Amino acid sequence: MGQVARKAAVATLVVVGIVALVLALWKLRVLVSLFFLGLVIAAAMRPGIEWLHARRVPRSVGLAIHYVALAGVVALFLWLIVPRAVNQVGDALGTVPTSTSALDKATKNSTGIKHTILRAVQKRLDRLPAASSLAHASVSVTKTAFEVLIAIFFTFAVAAYWIFERDRARRVVLSLVSREQRKTVGDTWDLIDAKLGAFVRGQLLLIAFVATVLSLAFWAIGVPFWLLLGVFAGVVEIVPIIGPLVAGAVAIGVGLTASVGVAAGAGLAVLAVRLLEDYIVVPKVLGHAVGLSPLVVLVSVTAIGLLLGGIYVLLAVPIAAVLVTLVDVIVRDKDPADEEVPTLLFPAKDAEA
Secondary structure (H helix, E strand, C coil), X not given: CHHHHHHHHHXXXXXXXXHHHHXXXXXXXXXXXXXXXXXXXXXXXXXXXXHHHCCXXXXXXXXXXXXXXXXXXXXXXXXXXXXXXXXXXXXXXXXXXXXXXXXXXXXXXXXXXXXXXXXXHHHHHHCCCCHHHHHHHHHHHHHHHHHHHHHHHHHHHHHHHHHHHHHHHHHHHHHCCCHHHHHHHHHXXXXXXXXXXXXXXXXXXXXXHHXXXXXXXXXXXXXXXXXXXXXXXXXXXXXXXXXXXXXXXXXXHHHHCCCHHHHHHHHHHHHHHHHHHHHHHHHHHXXXXXXXXXXXXXXXXXXXXXXXXXXXXXXXXXXXXXXHHHHHHHCCCCCXXXXXXXXXXXXHHHHCC
């Protein structure tokens, strides 16, 4: 009886411990998500840093080069795109009303997107808080902005530290498993790392490709606000499956404000770019970086969105890639060394380094 009681007590403690761990992770899901995002970013940068390191560039300098390049791309985007986008927003709104009566008149006399925007502004103005509440609202906005900056800093700090600590962490993990399993665990680790890195680099390429091609296509067709729509279509590529559908619907809707022909041209342009992605860019250039079927991606995006919230959809594909790889190795008994290593932008030896 004593032995049975001890086993029952141990089982109870294990269950309680698992439940407590799950609850703790749920409470810390924002921190865990940011940490995981940092690991994904590090996986994307690591082949480039290792490529530079093989040419006698210190890893710290290689990391700095990547971060400076990222900052340069953001600055270039702000310099080239934002002023033109602001001008197009101004053209969309025309003369901005400066009084309530002028806003009411402009809303009644407008059509299309301009009417929608002005109507939304009118509703917002109707729900403005009292003057006493503005101070509290400004504090809340400032606090949220500060939290976003802290989250960005934390994510890129994790990515930087992981570049230097990854190999040490890998050795620690391998030391915890039996000698017979070390090669399998190590190969699984490397395969997941390669998939995550290839996914991020592939997404960045797709965003740039879609934004550039569709912006030029919309400009040639005569779609209003072509630059805004092209950049929007590129950015929403981050959201799998749903993003391209939203981009197509918005492009057609904006095209209808000009004519049915422009709307049809916008829809055909989005469809053509999508087919180009599916049959040429993704298979030939990206090489199915994470190896997930569209159905798995759709289920992953939906599940993550329902369980954690919309912002976590950005991590749906990386999470699914990790889980599918683990299932392949643990359940289906696949050898990770035999799996094709994604080599996007870098040769296989650099991706596996």
